[in-house]
Amino acid sequence: MLITELKSKDTILSLLTGKVFIINCHGCKEVWFPEEDANALQKELPNVTGILTTDYICNPEHLKLRLSKHEAAINEADMILVFSCGVGVQTVAGFFPEKKVCAACDTYALPGFQGVTPLEYDCKQCGECYLNLTGGICPLTACSKGLVNGQCGGAKNGKCEVDPNMECGWERIQRRLAQIGRLDALKCPVQVRNYATDAEVSKK
Secondary structure, three states, X not given: OEEEEEXXXXXXXXXXXXXXXXXXXXXXXXXXXXXXXXXXXHOOOXXXXXXXXXOOOOOHHHHHHHHHOOHHHHHHXXXXXXXXXXXXXXXXXXXXXXXXXXXXXXXXXXXXXXXXXXXXXXXXXXXXXXXOOOOXXXXXXXXXXXXXXXXXXXXXXXXXXXXXXXXOHHHHHHHHHHHOOOHHHHHOOOOOOOOHHHHHHOOO
């Protein structure tokens, strides 16, 4: 099981740039989504070009079909705000490599069965989503060392020194940020991960 929890309103507002298209994922049976809170918050957000609400956005074929019906509203938007688990955000970012894609939720792990996605994307369910700082690519899962402050310097020809068959996650992040004109995000200091979030959510 896993649970998605909204980031604070101030945090979400700080992410917004220009016009916004919103994607809500009601998830699968293994995900809890704060639907009422998300709907209330979205009514307060400015410059929204459209809202897509569906499930299984981690399934690219399903998502592609849904996105096609909102093409005009998406093209009009400067960014996409995604209310889903980390896998869903990464899936959306993969569809829009030249557009800013941000996560409106943090994802927490709970005991039980996990949903199944056909993609290689993964979510660490750490409770402190870094996707907004790294262009929609999770540094905890894309990097074999789980580094959150940048690459280790051990990559060779773009491949990880731990797994030569794995592309360096931080080189992917750098290319993605350059593509969307957000390399300045790498100047932002990243705080040490708060491992206590896993214990806190288990008390809820």
